[in-house]
Structures are given as structure tokens and as C-alpha cells.
Amino acid sequence: MIDLKNMTIDELEKFFLDIGETKYRAKQVFRWIYRGITNFDDMTDIKKDLRQKLKNMAFISNLQIAKKVVSSEDGTAKYLFLLDDENIVEGVAIKYSFGNTSCISTQVGCNMRCSFCASGIGGKVRNLKASEMVDEVLIMNKDYGKISNIVLMGSGEPFDNYDEVMKFIKIVNNPFGMGIGVRHITISTCGIVPKIYKFADEGLGVNLSISLHAPTDDLRSQLMPINKVYPIKDLIDACRYYIDKTHRRITFEYSLIKSVNDSYDMSLKLSNLLKGLLCHVNLIPVNYVSEIGYEKADNEKIMAFKNVLERSGITCTVRRELGSDIDAACGQLRRKYLAGRVK
16 A cells, blocks of 8 residues: 655656556645545545545555643643554644744654763664654644744654655645745754765755754764764865855754853854854753753853854854753653553
8 A cells, every 4th residue: 555645746646647547636635635634535626436546555644643742831832643653753843933833853763872862862763754754744733733834853863864854845845735935944963964965965945954062073972973973074064065055054053061061162162163154053951851961051151152152253042942841852752651651
């Protein structure tokens, strides 16, 4: 059986031509899928014999909500989605003044093992299919309210699931589907350098965010093992290529960890590293994870760090802490849920 939700519009057109139908049927079915329809009998503008034909050879996948918690502080909602193979994956819906943002996962677990992130505890189970990523957004769009922005910053490393992520972008961007503009989609990577070059050459116009978190190789390798494979110089060279190729600004994410990477010296080194790049820095008070024990930097240190960057001409913001009362950080709620399920 073929999952039609896992197809781009071009793949769906080919599918209909291959079964002896006109490719126009692809647009009809595509529209129905992104209205939330999963039953072929509900596709009323498709002839009855074709509906039966589709039931015999295809299906439209549909994730289920295993758990949902909503922050009483800011309305952020954390979802646990149940996959067909009984795995669990997370998604977060966030209200902003510019619209609702959906933060989705791209993998079950993660192999990058960043020391401050709960997603990597236990490693990667598997990649998500494009249809599963699409469903994360569709469910939040229906349950939480219209989603206008998507960030691929949940569990998993998007560039470790490159092909399915690219397919996902084409699906949600299509005007016959969700029609979410590429400028409203952001991919966050820990720094898989060859994929940054490849992504730059795609010409998609999607926003790129780099998880940096340290300005020196010694410290970044301690925090992020990927740095041992792709050190900072190689990463920055790839970022320069991306900027030159796309003329788009890169956002660097920097989680501020108390007494680890929040010093005045670190802020100077980060300023020197990024000086002259078309970039923005997003300072993130690190989320507390009980298994890890890192604490967020003091507010005074955060503002001092920000001031150093701004004096160097680097635009900078401090991310608001959202959903702190519901374990909204990557991987936390999933681990608690799984721990309870095996008891």
C-alpha cells in the first residue's frame, strides 16, 4: 500500500499517470489531504470508481496525539505524537505576535548527542518520513490554531535526514497544500558541513539556523561532539558559502550555560568569530535537564554577553523562555512519557 501523504505534488502526478488517470487528479487529492481528509470516500469531486481504486492500492497516513500539555504561563502547547510503529515524537506550538509557530521533530531521538540536550539521550531510533513531519504540522494547525511558521528545531538533526526534510519542505510550501512560504520555514542544524553546502545550492530560500553554543573548538567539542568531525573553521567557511550563495542571513543559536560558556571572554571570542558575517545571534537561556544538570546563566551575565555582541555590530536577541512549566524543551516530555509507559 502506498502512502499518498508522503508524496510531493510531482510524485503524486506521476502516480496517477502510472495508474492510467490524468495528472489533474493529483491536485484534487492533494487539496483534500491538506484539508485534513484521510478517507477517500469523503473526496466528493473524485469519481466513485477511482475512489475504490485508490482504496485498493493506497492510504493516507495520520498520526495520533498521545499526550498534550499546555502551559498555564504562556499558552505554549507540547504534543507527543504516536507513530504507526508505536514510537513517540514531540512537537511544540507557540503563540507569537506574528502568528503561531510549529516546532517539529525530524527524527525519533538523535545521534548528535549534544551535552545540553535531552533529545540525544538514548540516541536515534529512526528518521521520520516526510508524511510524519507533515502530520505534526497538520495536527497542530487543526488543534492549536492556524500555523503560519515552521521551525525544524525539535528532536533530531534535520540534515541527518536530509532527503525527507527536503521533501517535507516542498510539500508544506506547495500552494495546493498548506502554502507556507519558504521565508516562514527555518531549519536548525548542529553543523553537518557538507549538507550546509548542499542546502545552499538547493536555492529554496528557507531560513538557516546554526547551533553554535561555543566560540572555541575545545569547548564546542565538549558540548557538541559533531565539532570533532566538522570544527568551527570548517563550519564558518560553510556559512560564508551559504551567505554568498543565497544572500540570506544566518541565525546562530547560543545556549548560555552557567559557568560554562557565559563569560566575558567567551562573548569577546564569539564577537571576533562572527564579525563581518551577515548573521544574527539568538541567545538562549539553557533549559534545565535533570539527567544533565546544566543551569541557565544568570540574567546579568546574559545581558552583559548580549551587550558585548551588540557593541561589535552583531544583532542579537535573547529568546523568551516559553513552556518551562510543561517540559517544552526538546526531548524532555518524551523521555518522561516513555519512562512511564515501561513501568
